[in-house]
Structure formats: C-alpha cells, structure tokens
Amino acid sequence: MRLPGGRLDAVAFAALADAAVELGDGGLELTSRGNVQVRGLAAGAERELSGRLHAVGLLPSVTHERVRNIVASPLSGRDGRGLVDVRPLVGELDAALCADAALAELPGRVLFALDDGRGDVIALRPDIGLYAVASDLFALVVGGIDSGLRVSGGEGVAAMLGVAREFLRVRGGRWRVAELDDPVGLVAGVRGESVELPAVAVRPPLGLVPQADGRVALSGLVPLGRLDSAQLTGLRGVAELIVTPWRTVVVPDLTDVPHSLAGSYGLVAAPDSTWAGLTACAGRPGCAKSLTDVRADAAAARAPGGGLAVHWTGCDRGCGRPAGRHVAVVATPGGYEVRLGDEVRARPEDLTATAAAVATTRRSE
Numbered sequence: 059m060r061l062p063g064g065r066l067d068a069v070a071f072a073a074l075a076d077a078a079v080e081l082g083d084g085g086l087e088l089t090s091r092g093n094v095q096v097r098g099l100a101a102g103a104e105r106e107l108s109g110r111l112h113a114v115g116l117l118p119s120v121t122h123e124r125v126r127n128i129v130a131s132p133l134s135g136r137d138g139r140g141l142v143d144v145r146p147l148v149g150e151l152d153a154a155l156c157a158d159a160a161l162a163e164l165p166g167r168v169l170f171a172l173d174d175g176r177g178d179v180i181a182l183r184p185d186i187g188l189y190a191v192a193s194d195l196f197a198l199v200v201g202g203i204d205s206g207l208r209v210s211g212g213e214g215v216a217a218m219l220g221v222a223r224e225f226l227r228v229r230g231g232r233w234r235v236a237e238l239d240d241p242v243g244l245v246a247g248v249r250g251e252s253v254e255l256p257a258v259a260v261r262p263p264l265g266l267v268p269q270a271d272g273r274v275a276l277s278g279l280v281p282l283g284r285l286d287s288a289q290l291t292g293l294r295g296v297a298e299l300i301v302t303p304w305r306t307v308v309v310p311d312l313t314d315v316p317h318s319l320a321g322s323y324g325l326v327a328a329p330d331s332t333w334a335g336l337t338a339c340a341g342r343p344g345c346a347k348s349l350t351d352v353r354a355d356a357a358a359a360r361a362p363g364g365g366l367a368v369h370w371t372g373c374d375r376g377c378g379r380p381a382g383r384h385v386a387v388v389a390t391p392g393g394y395e396v397r398l399g400d401e402v403r404a405r406p407e408d409l410t411a412t413a414a415a416v417a418t419t420r421r422s423e
C-alpha cells in the first residue's frame with residue numbers, strides 16, 4: 059500500500075492493523091519507500107483487503123496506485139527545522155497525480171520527493187522532487203540532480219507533473235528518469251545555477267523529538283522493518299503514524315510522553331543498538347524465491363559496531379536494498395555471500411563466520 063508522505067491517520071492505521079492480523083501474517087512490513095505491505099494473504103483475501111483499504115481512503119485510485127510513490131520529510135512542520143512545511147504539498151501532489159489519466163502509465167519505480175530543505179528524502183535521489191532552498195522557493199530536482207529551475211510552492215506540483223509527462227513522452231523503455239542521457243532536458247523554463255544536493259540523508263533522530271508547538275514526536279527504529287502484532291496493538295490509538303523510508307516510524311504530537319519506548323510501542327530508540335542499520339528482505343516463508351529465512355539469520359548474526367548499513371536478502375534480486383553504499387548479505391545456493399558494491403568480500407561457511415565478515419566489511423570504509 060502506498061502511503062504518500064508515509065502518513066497514516068488513526069482510522070487508516072487501525073484498518074491496516076486489523077487487516078494484517080485477520081487477513082495476513084499478523085505483521086506490517088515497512089518498505090524503503092515509506093510504504094507498507096501486508097503479506098501472507100490467503101487466496102482471494104485481496105478482495106476483502108482492497109475493500110477495507112478503500113473504505114478508509116487508502117486506495118483512492120485503482121488505476122494510479124502503482125505510481126503514488128511520494129516521500130516527504132517526515133518531521134516537516136513539526137520540529138521547527140526545515141524551511142517550509144511540505145505536508146500540504148503531499149496531498150496536492152497525490153490528488154493531481156491521480157487526476158491525470160495519462161500518468162497512470164508512469165513506471166512504478168518513479169519516485170516523487172518533497173524535501174523541506176533539511177536534506178532527508180532528497181538524498182534518496184528521487185526521479186522528480188522539490189527541495190526547499192528558501193521559505194517559498196524550491197529547486198526542481200530531476201533524476202536526483204538539481205535542474206537549476208526554481209519554483210514557488212504554488213507552482214511546484216504543476217512543475218513536477220510537467221516533468222512526469224515529458225518523461226512519459228521520451229522514456230522509451232526506461233524505468234527511471236536518471237537513465238535518460240539528459241534528465242534536465244525534461245524541464246521547461248529558464249534555469250539558473252544548480253546546487254549540490256545532499257548525498258547522505260539527514261534522517262530523523264531516534265528518541266523523543268521536541269516539536270515547535272511544545273508537544274513531542276517519538277521516533278523509533280522498527281527492527282528489520284516489521285511491526286509485529288504486539289506493536290500493532292500498542293500503536294493503536296495514536297492519532298497519526300508516519301512511516302519513514304529508513305524503516306523507522308514517527309508518532310507525532312504527543313503530550314503524554316511514554317516512559318519507555320520499548321514498553322510502549324516496541325520501538326528501538328538507541329542509535330547504537332545492534333538493530334541500527336540492519337535491514338532484510340521478506341525471505342522465507344514470506345517470499346517463495348527466498349533460499350532461506352534471512353530475517354532469522356540477520357537477527358541471530360547481529361553485532362555492535364556501526365559503520366555501513368547492512369542488508370540481508372534471500373536471493374540475488376536485492377529487494378528493499380537501501381540507497382547508497384552498504385554491505386549486502388546475499389543467500390546463494392552455496393551459502394551467504396558478503397558483498398560491498400560489486401565485490402564479493404567473503405563466502406563464509408556458517409552464520410558465526412558470516413557475522414564476523416559482516417562486522418569487518420561494514421567497518422572497512
């Protein structure tokens with residue numbers, strides 16, 4: 059399910075949590091685009107699921123569901139950072155995208171981003187994005203680079219969709235804007251000087267984040283990106299939940315500060331936790347292609363140490379891998395391979411050796 063801006067209100071969250079427990083495998087998977095998945099549906103259950111989602115506004119357009127890939131600065135308008143509140147632009151972009159029949163043909167990989175200037179989601183190198191450079195001035199970003207065109211908030215959505223239409227016209231067989239020889243050529247209008255965009259995302263800090271209005275937001279890591287049934291129960295009743303592209307969630311606008319993150323919602327708030335920087339694809343039994351239960355192995359092979367992010371997958375396809383340089387632990391018919399970029403760093407014999415190879419590789423840069 060696409061969640062533009064990662065946002066779920068209380069009603070939509072309750073419907074999803076119920077669906078995960080009653081129709082799926084009991085958990086909710088978070089994706090690297092700030093979306094969610096319900097897995098383990100019985101045959102035919104998708105009709106019941108889509109009916110439930112539609113009833114709470116989570117499926118506003120059957121034709122455009124694939125293309126509603128919109129990420130936005132998760133703490134925008136709340137913590138006093140950022141140059142502008144991009145939340146209104148999320149709804150505006152989503153509605154305008156769904157209202158244009160032709161844009162249903164965009165490839166499902168095209169990512170839209172709305173960054174309030176703090177440099178979080180723009181570092182995901184979106185296909186089409188707005189990056190605030192002043193309180194009402196945005197850089198129009200195409201293929202992960204600043205096009206040089208500047209637009210106001212009122213012009214931003216039209217400018218983004220103009221780029222999307224032009225990409226549709228010229229894309230041929232390409233899936234992403236960055237695959238074009240000249241992505242900036244998609245932009246109409248007078249372009250000025252470009253700025254360098256942040257290469258590494260300024261992620262929301264973990265823990266309690268003071269808001270400008272005196273309330274607090276709670277930001278926590280979701281181990282291996284899966285909210286289990288106990289967490290879904292614990293989070294029920296929060297007014298809003300924001301799913302970020304980094305497998306964390308934010309519970310904003312709290313007045314009663316929970317004593318313990320773990321006790322309240324089962325979230326991890328310590329940046330040095332062994333769960334930090336660790337992700338995995340669904341693996342077995344959730345994915346038929348998986349060679350093994352990668353989640354169980356990733357959890358068992360956790361080690362402190364920091365360094366590069368680590369992503370475990372049950373086959374070579376690499377679903378859910380994080381943006382940027384990271385250590386990949388890939389299940390092969392001969393066991394795990396530990397890779398860095400295109401290079402295979404180790405083919406360990408067992409899980410203990412895999413854990414050691416991962417620890418060494420993630421600290422090697």
Ligand code: SF4
Pocket residue numbers: 339340341342345346347348349371372373374375376377
């Ligand atoms: S990487 Fe392979 S095993 Fe993992 S979810 Fe994708 S297809 Fe399945």
